[in-house]
Amino acid sequence: MISRNTILSHHEMCQNEYGRMLQAGMHFRPNGRTSIFLMSVRKNAPYKDQIEDGGRVLVYEGHDAARNMVDADPKEFDQPSALPSGKPTQNGHFNRAAQTFMNGSSAAEIVRVYQKVFDGVWVFNGSFKLVDSWLEHDGKRNVYKFRLELVDDLDLHDLTANELSHSRLIPALVKAEVYKRDKGCCVLCGSKDNLHFDHNLPFSKGGTSLLAENVQLLCARHNLQKSDKIE
């Protein structure tokens, strides 16, 4: 299993999810496996996803009606929780999971979250607990919102102590800037495989993930070598 801040091509992301072709944003327990959200906070993103508290909290926007369910732009319509057949949409599935968690009748749904950096470039943001959901009026219509909180312990087994010490999320703009500056290559060997966003100075030693100068691209090998040195 990959760790947080791992950079993936679209193909690698799908491979990491058991070869499932990931197109839509929301996947409730695909084939009985862990749920998945794809997110984007880019300016032209179709949904208003937000990252808060240094990446430990995500507020994910639900999905619009399918084009064949409505006779005009889906952005003009309330986001549906059910299909005309009465079966739940993805909004309906996740909303129910959040509500049953909140009333104490189920454990929190775990959602693995990937974020788009550029077209074809994704990053694994980590595993999150779905802790709340609500309908919100966006000025025009009702949209679903899902609140997710980072689960540290799920990732413990695949994080080194060094990674843990700075496991805060790097903001999307910083990621995009670093990826461009380092030309999508490990800064030490030029490899384009198994890349990672790496903090030059660990978070615990005061390195902030808010500045591109403190973040660089490293391949898996150099990322590991670096954490061995620091321990």
Ligand SMILES: [Zn+2]
């Ligand atoms: Zn390298």
